[in-house]
Amino acid sequence: MNKPENIEERLWEYLDGAGSAEERLFIEQLIASNAVWRAKYQELLELQDLLSHRLELDEPSMRFTQNIMESISKHHIAPAAKTYINKRIIWGIFGFFICTIIAFLVAAFAQIHWTGASNTDNSLVNLNKINLDKVDTSSLFNSTYTTIFMMVNVVLGLVALDMYLRRQKAEGRGQREKAEGSGQ
């Protein structure tokens, strides 16, 4: 506990006003009774005072504020992110991926012959006997249903993208008209 680094750490906590009331009282007693702790406390207190109260802030040039005001006069405040991030699109993308994963899992599990090796009653043991080499993945990726499913998803994706871009274009046109209106 009386290692110099421990003393410093605990004194800094004390100086920062951190720690429980009990801990603070204990440190106060140590400072009052122990010369090593007292000396370290004085040293850190001096440094704390310099850092907190006597260090001056740097100042930019006189034209600083003016330069910024000139710069921002050319800009507009961007709409808040929450107004242009459409949650329905995010949920749509999420739903699409979930549907795709579920469809692949259902198709894959449908091809496994679960009862193929059931000579014993222990089903957990049977799971180890499933021969994954026999799963026909070619029918999964080459089937007409999968192709239709993928095509429908692609078309839905394109429709969603088109709707999003149209809305963006309309919003941009509206903002330009508003800016031109206020500028006149």
Place this chain on the structure above:
Amino acid sequence: MQTGPVDNEIINKVLQGEQALYAQLVKRYQNYVFTIVLRYTTNREDAEEIAQDVFVKAYRSLADFRGESKFSTWLYTIVTTTCITFLRKKKVPVHSLDTEQVFELADNQNSAFRANQVEQKSKIQVINEALRLLSIDDARIITLFYQAEQSLEEIGRILGVDPNTAKVKLHRARVRLKEKMEKHFTEEVKDMVG
């Protein structure tokens, strides 16, 4: 730190179209922002350019300020990201914490300080020069805590770490600051303590 209308009132008015009021926020925080930026670059011209960029970015994103934290905390987050982007563009190596090379580099860059040890410096000068010898990470956290008056929770938010990590980083930074002072300004430190 604040006089006059509170930050949120000014922000609401700026959002309603009173652009000129933004100057009040700039005046209120320009020295803080400029001081933090100077921890990333010693070139004042670069620092001024970055600080201006910070205020323009803050203005453009003002609608995203939701008032969940202090405006200053939100602004210093923009300072941090803008400075890192600037350093990357300029290809200045960003030194991470705990690397010995950082200190070797700092010692080499500032070897002139040793030569000047005969000259007695004021306490403020000693601290300022010791801060310049620190790594960016260390100098930044000390500036945020002491000069920008941010709490450990707020520093955590600015740096994207939890408050306990911020506390550990601050402690290490203070230890290193003291080491730098003792190593480079032995006489002055003796005077300070004595």
